[in-house]
Amino acid sequence: MTDQHDNSAVTDNVAAESFPGSPTDDRDQPTRADRLGEAARLVDQVERPGDPVAWELLAEEPGFQRFLTVKLRRYRMPDGTEVEWDVFGPESEQGIAAGITVLPLTPEGRIVTIRMFRAGPDSIVTNLPGGLVEPGEDVAVAAARELEEETGYTCETLDVVGWQWSGASSTFRKYVGIARGCRPDGKQQLDEAEDCVPVELTVDAFRTELRTPGAMTGIDAAYLALDHAGLL
Numbered sequence: 001m002t003d004q005h006d007n008s009a010v011t012d013n014v015a016a017e018s019f020p021g022s023p024t025d026d027r028d029q030p031t032r033a034d035r036l037g038e039a040a041r042l043v044d045q046v047e048r049p050g051d052p053v054a055w056e057l058l059a060e061e062p063g064f065q066r067f068l069t070v071k072l073r074r075y076r077m078p079d080g081t082e083v084e085w086d087v088f089g090p091e092s093e094q095g096i097a098a099g100i101t102v103l104p105l106t107p108e109g110r111i112v113t114i115r116m117f118r119a120g121p122d123s124i125v126t127n128l129p130g131g132l133v134e135p136g137e138d139v140a141v142a143a144a145r146e147l148e149e150e151t152g153y154t155c156e157t158l159d160v161v162g163w164q165w166s167g168a169s170s171t172f173r174k175y176v177g178i179a180r181g182c183r184p185d186g187k188q189q190l191d192e193a194e195d196c197v198p199v200e201l202t203v204d205a206f207r208t209e210l211r212t213p214g215a216m217t218g219i220d221a222a223y224l225a226l227d228h229a230g231l232l
Contacts, residue, residue: 053078089172095135098173100143102129103225104182111206112182114196126209126216143177151198152188156181161228176221178229203231
């Protein structure tokens with residue numbers, strides 16, 4: 001069942017972008033790789049006073065291995081000092097090195113979120129749908145799959161707009177996608193340890209969740225998605 005917050009619906013005109021094979025796919029438009037490459041080029045053009053010298057990786061040892069993989073790395077700093085650093089990422093030994101977070105937009109301009117228990121905060125919080133990208137799986141396909149599995153919604157178009165590191169000590173890439181034309185006409189299929197309840201929010205209500213301390217997880221991905229969707 002989908003809950004809805006009854007604030008006034010947002011009707012921002014967000015241009016539809018698509019992944020190959022979607023009904024609105026336009027092969028004359030720049031590809032996702034083109035857009036990400038252009039973004040990287042623009043970042044490289046930013047004037048900076050000068051980056052520090054990168055550390056030299058000397059060794060890497062396995063550490064803890066369950067859902068999270070923790071490895072111990074030894075680096076040599078530019079001044080010759082050797083330091084150790086723990087790095088982590090979900091299930092990297094199984095070939096999984098990336099995840100996807102999706103900003104789902106309904107035709108009325110609402111955002112589909114999920115309410116679920118998170119073990120880290122030890123409480124029920126608001127999240128955007130998402131999950132792991134399986135080895136060899138296209139990121140856009142993974143995004144559409146996770147959207148339907150966690151919410152029961154399908155989408156008309158889905159565009160992967162970028163990625164970010166999951167954390168400063170993480171080897172895990174977190175991709176961010178925008179799904180448009182989302183409707184609850186699919187089938188929710190939750191994993192054994194998931195209890196997701198889909199909730200539609202207006203953009204204003206979603207921003208309130210973002211600003212409320214402890215109310216959400218994945219805030220960095222949410223802001224990146226809102227920026228690309230023109231909803232900041």
